[in-house]
Structures are given as C-alpha cells and as structure tokens.
Amino acid sequence: MKFSNWELLGGGLLVSAWVFWGAIMSGNVLVHVDEKSIHASLRLAEEADAAPTAAAKGPVDFGNALPLLAKADVEAGHKSFKKCETCHTGVQGGPNKVGPNLWDIVGRDKGAAPGFSYSSAMTGAEGNWTLEDLDKFLASPKDFVKGNKMTFVGLRKADERAAVIAYLRTLSPAPKPIP
Ligand code: HEC
Known part of the structure; x- marks a missing residue:
C-alpha cells in the first residue's frame, strides 16, 4: 500500500491533533487536581481562622447538669x-x-x-x-x-x-x- 503525500499530510495532522488534544486533556486533569488541593488547603486555613471566632461568638457548651x-x-x-x-x-x-x-x-x-x-x-x-x-x-x-x-x-x-x-x-x- 502506498500513501500519497496528501494522505500522509492528512494522517500527520490527525496524529498531531490527537497528541495536542491529549496534552490539553492531561493538562486539564493536572490543573483540576491542583485546584482541588488548593481549595482543600484554603478550606483548612479558613477553618483554622474561623475556629477561635466561633468559640468566642457561637453557642458555648456549658456542660450538662x-x-x-x-x-x-x-x-x-x-x-x-x-x-x-x-x-x-x-x-x-x-x-x-x-x-x-x-x-x-x-x-x-x-x-x-x-x-x-x-x-x-x-x-x-x-x-x-x-x-x-x-x-x-x-x-x-x-x-x-x-x-x-x-x-x-x-x-x-x-x-x-x-x-x-x-x-x-x-x-x-x-x-x-x-x-
Ligand atoms: C432580671 C430579672 C430575672 C432574673 C434575675 C431571672 N429571671 Fe427568670 N425570667 C425573667 C423574665 C422577665 C421571664 C419571662 C421571660 C419571657 O417572657 O420572655 C423569666 C422566665 C423564667 C422562666 C420561664 C418561666 C415560665 O413560666 O415559662 C424560668 C424557668 C426562669 N425564668 C428561671 C429563672 C431562674 C432559675 C433564675 C435564677 C437563676 C432566673 N430565672 C433569674 C426574669 C428574670
């Protein structure tokens, strides 16, 4: 089987498109993972910040008599x-x-x-x-x-x-x- 130049060019473009697409997808996945962990650490930081305020302002536990x-x-x-x-x-x-x-x-x-x-x-x-x-x-x-x-x-x-x-x-x- 012999490919014409046009066919080779087309196939090449197709392959590059796939590689490009793959790169974008894996890039996205990485970005998502990063966002998740960033959010998680932000949340932890917020919670740590909020804790003393909640203790000072929120309902306080006076125990059970x-x-x-x-x-x-x-x-x-x-x-x-x-x-x-x-x-x-x-x-x-x-x-x-x-x-x-x-x-x-x-x-x-x-x-x-x-x-x-x-x-x-x-x-x-x-x-x-x-x-x-x-x-x-x-x-x-x-x-x-x-x-x-x-x-x-x-x-x-x-x-x-x-x-x-x-x-x-x-x-x-x-x-x-x-x-
Ligand atoms: C500064 C005045 C004040 C003091 C001091 C006070 N109360 Fe009262 N108490 C009230 C008022 C006024 C009400 C009615 C609240 C309402 O209608 O919202 C009430 C309501 C109550 C009720 C609900 C009564 C019902 O019929 O439902 C109880 C129980 C009660 N008081 C117990 C106590 C106890 C025990 C103490 C002491 C540790 C105390 N109170 C100290 C003013 C006071």
Missing part, C-alpha cells in the same frame, strides 16, 4: 436562687415580679404562669419545663429561648445549675423524679 442532679446540694441551690429572687418568687401563690412566679416550675407548661405578661418567644416555646430544658435555659437563657425577655446572663457552672434545679424541683407538692 443533669448527671449532677441526684447528688446536688439543694441548700446551695436555695442560696443561689437569691439571684433569681430579684425577679422571681418561688412560693405557692407568690406574686409575679419582673419574672413569673416559679412555684412548681418543673414540668410546668412554658410561658404559663397565670397573669404574667410573657414575651411571645416564651409563650411560643414548645412543651413543658423538663429538667433537661431548665438546664439548657438556665445555662444561657438568651440562646435556649431566642428573643425571650429574661435579662439574666445564666448560670454557667453546671454544678451551680444542678443545685438551683434541684432546689426548683422542691418547689412543688410532688417533686418530679430525677432520671
């Missing part, structure tokens, strides 16, 4: 409750002050003290005040019920929270069981 409840010091809780008494009474039939009366608060419907004018955030909060919800609320009131009007920073220490919740639990004709 529930495991401490069974052994909590009710008397210490009574003392800490003085902080709450600026705004709350805890006795049966006690008046609402800046905040609602807290008699029998464990297990009580959220935002349900008769005659107290709650924020819509609090009346809109779902469910009853379980021990768990009280723990989360008292750790950081503004984070647990967003937009509520209890201007109290919270009890950051889990053992103090456990003591206060253990005391709140006693403000009831029939204290709820500790899980």
Whole structure:
C-alpha cells in the first residue's frame, strides 16, 4: 500500500491533533487536581481562622447538669436562687415580679404562669419545663429561648445549675423524679 503525500499530510495532522488534544486533556486533569488541593488547603486555613471566632461568638457548651442532679446540694441551690429572687418568687401563690412566679416550675407548661405578661418567644416555646430544658435555659437563657425577655446572663457552672434545679424541683407538692 502506498500513501500519497496528501494522505500522509492528512494522517500527520490527525496524529498531531490527537497528541495536542491529549496534552490539553492531561493538562486539564493536572490543573483540576491542583485546584482541588488548593481549595482543600484554603478550606483548612479558613477553618483554622474561623475556629477561635466561633468559640468566642457561637453557642458555648456549658456542660450538662443533669448527671449532677441526684447528688446536688439543694441548700446551695436555695442560696443561689437569691439571684433569681430579684425577679422571681418561688412560693405557692407568690406574686409575679419582673419574672413569673416559679412555684412548681418543673414540668410546668412554658410561658404559663397565670397573669404574667410573657414575651411571645416564651409563650411560643414548645412543651413543658423538663429538667433537661431548665438546664439548657438556665445555662444561657438568651440562646435556649431566642428573643425571650429574661435579662439574666445564666448560670454557667453546671454544678451551680444542678443545685438551683434541684432546689426548683422542691418547689412543688410532688417533686418530679430525677432520671
Ligand atoms: C432580671 C430579672 C430575672 C432574673 C434575675 C431571672 N429571671 Fe427568670 N425570667 C425573667 C423574665 C422577665 C421571664 C419571662 C421571660 C419571657 O417572657 O420572655 C423569666 C422566665 C423564667 C422562666 C420561664 C418561666 C415560665 O413560666 O415559662 C424560668 C424557668 C426562669 N425564668 C428561671 C429563672 C431562674 C432559675 C433564675 C435564677 C437563676 C432566673 N430565672 C433569674 C426574669 C428574670
């Protein structure tokens, strides 16, 4: 078989086109791999940057007071409750002050003290005040019920929270069981 010059030229062009195409493709692949790893390292750098800010601004973990409840010091809780008494009474039939009366608060419907004018955030909060919800609320009131009007920073220490919740639990004709 004998190729004419034109055929050879055509074949040559075809081969170069393939080689060229191949080069572009492998080039692309390399570029993509590079982009990926660049993005990955950028992301890592961003995360490293964001971490301290998130810790400072984001929801902070104040621990879990529930495991401490069974052994909590009710008397210490009574003392800490003085902080709450600026705004709350805890006795049966006690008046609402800046905040609602807290008699029998464990297990009580959220935002349900008769005659107290709650924020819509609090009346809109779902469910009853379980021990768990009280723990989360008292750790950081503004984070647990967003937009509520209890201007109290919270009890950051889990053992103090456990003591206060253990005391709140006693403000009831029939204290709820500790899980
Ligand atoms: C500066 C006043 C203030 C202090 C101090 C305060 N609270 Fe409150 N608290 C409020 C107000 C006001 C509300 C109602 C919030 C709303 O309607 O958004 C409230 C609501 C509550 C509720 C929800 C009651 C319900 O009926 O749903 C609980 C539980 C509660 N407070 C517990 C405490 C405890 C425990 C302390 C002390 C560790 C405390 N508060 C300290 C003002 C205060």
